[in-house]
Structures are given as structure tokens and as C-alpha cells.
Amino acid sequence: MFEPIVHSSDPVTLVGGGQATPNDLHKALTLAPLCVAADGGAGLALAAKVEPAAVIGDFDSITEDALGQIPDARRYRVTEQESTDFEKALTRIAAPLILGVGFLGGRIDHELAAMHILMRYPDRPCILIGAEEVICLAPPDITVPTRPGDAVSLFPLGTVTGQSEGLEWPIDDLHFAPGQRIGTSNRAVGPVRLQMNAPAMLLILPRAIMPELVAAVSRPEAARWPVRAR
Structure with a gap:
């Protein structure tokens, strides 16, 4: 540290x-x-x-x-x-x-x-x-007030699974990993909720939603990952 x-x-x-x-x-x-x-x-x-x-x-x-x-x-x-x-x-x-x-x-x-x-x-x-976009590591649980049609891309940096609400193509039961499965150009049908099982997924959203993403990630009760073991 x-x-x-x-x-x-x-x-x-x-x-x-x-x-x-x-x-x-x-x-x-x-x-x-x-x-x-x-x-x-x-x-x-x-x-x-x-x-x-x-x-x-x-x-x-x-x-x-x-x-x-x-x-x-x-x-x-x-x-x-x-x-x-x-x-x-x-x-x-x-x-x-x-x-x-x-x-x-x-x-x-x-x-x-x-x-x-x-x-x-x-x-x-x-x-x-x-x-054009903003990128963050997807938290364990996050809800973002995306609008219908907003691009929501998910790019794994490791092996990771998750659940979703509000995506045109849900990610439930899918196994993501580099070289195997990625989640480019999914689309929101309304507000999107994502839950991830590991700190290994990049979340890529339109830059226009930056204020809402900042609010969602920084609120005191927001779900956060622990320190990674080294």
C-alpha cells in the first residue's frame, strides 16, 4: 500500500x-x-x-x-x-x-x-x-440510467460472469474471457443494472452519460471491490 x-x-x-x-x-x-x-x-x-x-x-x-x-x-x-x-x-x-x-x-x-x-x-x-466514451472497471453491482438505444459494451480483462437487467441481449449465464467471449455493442432498453462476480470487466458507455455514471460510482453506498491480493 x-x-x-x-x-x-x-x-x-x-x-x-x-x-x-x-x-x-x-x-x-x-x-x-x-x-x-x-x-x-x-x-x-x-x-x-x-x-x-x-x-x-x-x-x-x-x-x-x-x-x-x-x-x-x-x-x-x-x-x-x-x-x-x-x-x-x-x-x-x-x-x-x-x-x-x-x-x-x-x-x-x-x-x-x-x-x-x-x-x-x-x-x-x-x-x-x-x-466519445467513458470507461471504468464494472463494480460488483451498479445501476446506470441509460436511455433506450445507448451503446453498452463489456470487455473482459479476465474470466468473469455477470447478470444484467435492461440490456437488449442479457448476459446472464454467459462466461466472458479474453480470446473467448466479449460483449461489444450491446444496447440498453432503459436503465441498466449489472452485477459482476469478479473485478475483471470493463464497462464502456457513451460519454453523454458521464455525470450519471460518476454519481452511481461515487455514492457512499455504492458496491466496491476489495483490495486485490498481491
């Missing part, structure tokens, strides 16, 4: 150095008002005229100009090279939810690494914002 650097009773926006715009960041901040930057993500925060409460990373991607605008007290260098900047930051934020901006789009290896981290730390709810 890592000692938290940032503590917040509200959701936190974590900004990375991938593809995102100042508008993306400002939209995230309406839902998760405290901004933390993962290394080079500080550049986007500063471009959006947002002063991050902390910058966490090994500082190999932040520019000297951006670093010079961050007070020393808000710089947290983590020098080990065994983890990504996303992992370094995610594991050092204590909050009910982390909203990630700038971790999707761009290099596919960075995207895959971010999704891997969602599964590696299932006890830390995190929603990643893309250009």
Missing part, C-alpha cells in the same frame, strides 16, 4: 499527458472539482488555466516550463520505473472516485496500460474519459 498524497471527500480529476483538451478538463472538473496532474498532465492543466493541487510522477514527461510553474510543495516525485505515471498517481489519491482525463487516445500501449491499472487496483474507482 502507498501513503496517500492527496485526500479528498469529493471525486478528484486526474489529468494525464495523452489526448485531451482544456474543455475536456473543465467538464471533468464540474464533476470532480479537485485537479491532480500525473507528470506531463500538468501541461494540460496549466494550458486550461487550472492550478493542480499536486503533480505526481517521475517527471520525465513534464516540461521544464510547466514544472517551473508548480510550487515545490505541490511536486511529488516518484522515481521508481516499475509503474506508469497513471499508476503512481492513482495509488496515491484517497478519494471516492477518480475521473481520468488524458489517458485515452493517442498511443494504444498507453491506453492498454491504463486499462490494466483499472483492473490491478479495483478498490480505487476510476472513470477514464475518451472522446
Whole structure:
């Protein structure tokens, strides 16, 4: 376990150095008002005229100009090279939810690494914002007020089964696993409830439903996964 650097009773926006715009960041901040930057993500925060409460990373991607605008007290260098900047930051934020901006789009290896981290730390709810979609690790039990016709995609990162209500093609009694069965382009017929038996399923929804997903994941009584054994 890592000692938290940032503590917040509200959701936190974590900004990375991938593809995102100042508008993306400002939209995230309406839902998760405290901004933390993962290394080079500080550049986007500063471009959006947002002063991050902390910058966490090994500082190999932040520019000297951006670093010079961050007070020393808000710089947290983590020098080990065994983890990504996303992992370094995610594991050092204590909050009910982390909203990630700038971790999707761009290099596919960075995207895959971010999704891997969602599964590696299932006890830390995190929603990643893309250009058209939002992605999170499906909690043990969640209900989202989707509308009829909304795309609901499920992508397994391991062996996992589940139950559903409100999907055009129910997932009950199906066994999902990489290389065997995935759940791309299912559709909602109304509000969707999902229950999973393991922290191994990515839930992909339209970006338009981001506020509702944030509310569902961050509410105090929301079902959560325990810390993964290491």
C-alpha cells in the first residue's frame, strides 16, 4: 500500500499527458472539482488555466516550463520505473472516485496500460474519459440510467460472469474471457443494472452519460471491490 498524497471527500480529476483538451478538463472538473496532474498532465492543466493541487510522477514527461510553474510543495516525485505515471498517481489519491482525463487516445500501449491499472487496483474507482466514451472497471453491482438505444459494451480483462437487467441481449449465464467471449455493442432498453462476480470487466458507455455514471460510482453506498491480493 502507498501513503496517500492527496485526500479528498469529493471525486478528484486526474489529468494525464495523452489526448485531451482544456474543455475536456473543465467538464471533468464540474464533476470532480479537485485537479491532480500525473507528470506531463500538468501541461494540460496549466494550458486550461487550472492550478493542480499536486503533480505526481517521475517527471520525465513534464516540461521544464510547466514544472517551473508548480510550487515545490505541490511536486511529488516518484522515481521508481516499475509503474506508469497513471499508476503512481492513482495509488496515491484517497478519494471516492477518480475521473481520468488524458489517458485515452493517442498511443494504444498507453491506453492498454491504463486499462490494466483499472483492473490491478479495483478498490480505487476510476472513470477514464475518451472522446466519445467513458470507461471504468464494472463494480460488483451498479445501476446506470441509460436511455433506450445507448451503446453498452463489456470487455473482459479476465474470466468473469455477470447478470444484467435492461440490456437488449442479457448476459446472464454467459462466461466472458479474453480470446473467448466479449460483449461489444450491446444496447440498453432503459436503465441498466449489472452485477459482476469478479473485478475483471470493463464497462464502456457513451460519454453523454458521464455525470450519471460518476454519481452511481461515487455514492457512499455504492458496491466496491476489495483490495486485490498481491
